[in-house]
Amino acid sequence: MADLEIAGLTVRYGPAVALDRLDLSINSGEMFVLLGGSGSGKTTLLRALGGFIQPAAGRIVLAGQDITALPPHRRPVNTTFQSYALFPHMNVEDNVGFGLRRQGVPRAEIARRVSALLDLVRLGEFAGRRPDALSGGQRQRVALARALAPRPRLLLLDEPLSALDRSLREQTRQELLRVQRETGTTFVLVTHDQDEALAVASRIGLLHEGRLAQVGTPAEIYERPSSRFVAAFMGAANILPGTVRTAAPDAVLDLHGIGPAQAAGPAPAAAGSTLHVALRPERLRLAPATAQHLSTPPGTAQGVNTAPGTVTDSAYRGGTIDHQVRLHGGAILLVSQPLADGVSAGLLAPGSAVAVSWPPEACVLLPE
Amino acid sequence: MKRSWFLNTCLLFGYAFLYVPVLLLVATSFNPNRLTTVLSGFSLRWYAALWADDKLIEAALLSLRIAALSATGATALGTLAGYALARFGRFRGRGAFAALLSARLVLPDVLVGLSLLLLFVQMEQAVGWPAGRGALTITLAHVSVSLSYVAVVIEARLADAGSELEDAAMDLGASPWAAFALVTLPLLGPALLSGWLLAFTLSLDDLVVATFVSGPGASTLPMVVFSALRLGVTPELNALATVILAVVSAALGGAWLLQQKAGRAVVPGRAGA
Numbered sequence: 001m002a003d004l005e006i007a008g009l010t011v012r013y014g015p016a017v018a019l020d021r022l023d024l025s026i027n028s029g030e031m032f033v034l035l036g037g038s039g040s041g042k043t044t045l046l047r048a049l050g051g052f053i054q055p056a057a058g059r060i061v062l063a064g065q066d067i068t069a070l071p072p073h074r075r076p077v078n079t080t081f082q083s084y085a086l087f088p089h090m091n092v093e094d095n096v097g098f099g100l101r102r103q104g105v106p107r108a109e110i111a112r113r114v115s116a117l118l119d120l121v122r123l124g125e126f127a128g129r130r131p132d133a134l135s136g137g138q139r140q141r142v143a144l145a146r147a148l149a150p151r152p153r154l155l156l157l158d159e160p161l162s163a164l165d166r167s168l169r170e171q172t173r174q175e176l177l178r179v180q181r182e183t184g185t186t187f188v189l190v191t192h193d194q195d196e197a198l199a200v201a202s203r204i205g206l207l208h209e210g211r212l213a214q215v216g217t218p219a220e221i222y223e224r225p226s227s228r229f230v231a232a233f234m235g236a237a238n239i240l241p242g243t244v245r246t247a248a249p250d251a252v253l254d255l256h257g258i259g260p261a262q263a264a265g266p267a268p269a270a271a272g273s274t275l276h277v278a279l280r281p282e283r284l285r286l287a288p289a290t291a292q293h294l295s296t297p298p299g300t301a302q303g304v305n306t307a308p309g310t311v312t313d314s315a316y317r318g319g320t321i322d323h324q325v326r327l328h329g330g331a332i333l334l335v336s337q338p339l340a341d342g343v344s345a346g347l348l349a350p351g352s353a354v355a356v357s358w359p360p361e362a363c364v365l366l367p368e
Numbered sequence: 369m370k371r372s373w374f375l376n377t378c379l380l381f382g383y384a385f386l387y388v389p390v391l392l393l394v395a396t397s398f399n400p401n402r403l404t405t406v407l408s409g410f411s412l413r414w415y416a417a418l419w420a421d422d423k424l425i426e427a428a429l430l431s432l433r434i435a436a437l438s439a440t441g442a443t444a445l446g447t448l449a450g451y452a453l454a455r456f457g458r459f460r461g462r463g464a465f466a467a468l469l470s471a472r473l474v475l476p477d478v479l480v481g482l483s484l485l486l487l488f489v490q491m492e493q494a495v496g497w498p499a500g501r502g503a504l505t506i507t508l509a510h511v512s513v514s515l516s517y518v519a520v521v522i523e524a525r526l527a528d529a530g531s532e533l534e535d536a537a538m539d540l541g542a543s544p545w546a547a548f549a550l551v552t553l554p555l556l557g558p559a560l561l562s563g564w565l566l567a568f569t570l571s572l573d574d575l576v577v578a579t580f581v582s583g584p585g586a587s588t589l590p591m592v593v594f595s596a597l598r599l600g601v602t603p604e605l606n607a608l609a610t611v612i613l614a615v616v617s618a619a620l621g622g623a624w625l626l627q628q629k630a631g632r633a634v635v636p637g638r639a640g641a
Contacts, residue, residue: 050535050539051538051539052535071538071544072535072538072539073538073539073540073541073542073543073544073546073547077539078539078540079535079536079539081532081535081536083532085532085533085535085536086536087533087536087537087551088555089554089555098537098540098542098550099540099541102540102541102542102546103541146540147539147540149540150540150541
């Protein structure tokens with residue numbers, strides 16, 4: 001069931017359009033991630049949902065109620081701010097109870113609910129502390145408890161993990177997911193980090209220049225990007241132009257600088273048209289070049305989806321080794337090899353002759 | 369660390385220039401001799417004379433009352449002005465508004481005093497209020513003078529703190545007024561205090577504007593001192609100046625301590641990391 005319906009939402013800052021006729025529906029109890037680079041409109045959308053920005057056009061309907069014109073304090077929506085925005089002159093307990101006092105909840109019930117929330121975020125023993133006596137992760141959890149206290153219909157999280165260091169980020173991410181499951185509240189989380197989005201989202205909305213480039217589950221967005229922009233944003237390093245030779249049932253393409261390639265599934269364009277193909281670095285395989293590879297001129301068939309080339313650079317990345325390979329056809333591919341078999345795959349000296357191959361499913365066809 | 373003799377000398381001369389006159393004044397106030405140039409022992413004679421001088425005491429009390437009232441009025445109005453300037457966002461003519469506010473800081477006192485006198489006279493003719501000139505008109509004039517100082521202090525503080533805390537309060541169900549009262553005002557505490565003290569000392573110090581807008585029977589301390597000076601310096605005035613010095617130092621020292629204490633817990637910018 002759709003809990004939040006956004007229809008035709010447009011926000012302008014003077015002549016600049018920050019959100020352009022945006023439509024989106026978010027389900028009850030979802031962990032929806034708004035992903036986008038800076039200037040994509042993700043923060044604008046969050047502020048419009050919170051009521052801090054009045055849209056020029058469009059509607060926001062939450063649980064059947066049109067909240068477009070409501071000011072922030074009348075919306076059943078709460079926010080955790082990027083800088084947490086904890087009230088420095090109140091202790092943790094009073095921060096968390098702030099929204100409840102505004103609602104006129106009886107004193108005894110406030111005390112009960114605040115202590116339950118502090119237990120939920122595991123800060124029970126910090127109730128009397130001032131925010132400046134807490135670590136970054138603890139402040140984040142206070143902000144979460146404070147925003148959950150009035151039992152919002154919708155919780156907005158503005159870059160909740162960006163201010164935390166790496167080890168704390170993973171832990172806090174787990175906490176967020178646990179709290180979301182336990183409370184069943186609809187979460188809308190804003191981030192610029194695609195790894196974070198993939199890790200927490202039930203669905204992702206990828207924003208680009210004030211519009212939604214794609215909405216889908218993490219797997220859909222990552223494996224079936226709907227455009228070149230989405231593929232590039234989600235970390236596809238190899239995006240190559242090509243021409244469709246055969247459109248159906250399984251597309252056959254002529255990749256510029258590589259040669260013929262077999263894809264799985266039909267092409268989104270007719271034979272003869274051009275499109276782009278993403279080859280994910282981790283789906284490519286690297287093998288020492290054989291005599292046959294070396295003798296065939298570029299552009300001719302030599303087994304399915306295989307191309308000879310030369311390693312120009314190898315970088316050790318911890319879990320993987322990233323090789324840069326210049327194909328004989330002229331294209332440059334990034335090939336990411338797992339280190340599962342120890343270091344046996346190893347670093348390759350620049351100039352090593354190799355053959356790059358990939359399964360048909362690794363070809364992601366991107367409509368223009 | 370050893371500092372160069374040159375720096376030490378600079379420091380010595382700078383502070384001597386600032387404080388030798390003040391120290392001399394304090395020393396002279398304890399000198400029993402009527403001739404201030406002849407030092408002849410230690411005495412509280414002039415303090416006793418001061419205590420017995422009803423006219424001076426009365427003027428001092430009037431000054432304190434006017435200073436407290438006008439500082440309070442200026443702080444209330446200046447806070448609203450500073451808040452509006454810091455939070456109104458961008459609008460056409462914002463720069464002009466800000467410039468108009470701070471321009472009052474540099475307008476000559478003579479001009480301000482004269483214009484206020486004209487205003488009060490016109491108002492009395494038009495609406496019958498304020499009736500005559502005296503403590504009330506001096507207080508109003510001082511509010512008008514110090515308002516800009518307070519507004520500038522408050523605006524700077526608010527611009528520094530950003531509006532995220534107010535957003536958070538409204539997000540949690542506080543109306544804009546409640547957000548202002550529950551979050552903005554408590555955080556402004558130190559700035560309010562320093563704004564009030566600034567307005568207080570400005571009022572206590574003012575001679576020119578008060579002279580313009582005062583009437584018979586309402587003489588502030590600076591006015592009494594200034595008129596007494598024309599009859600010649602009496603050691604009693606030295607004693608009076610020493611008392612004022614002590615009171616002002618104590619007030620400023622107290623305010624500084626308060627601000628040190630509050631500043632650490634209250635400045636949100638420092639809450640990070």
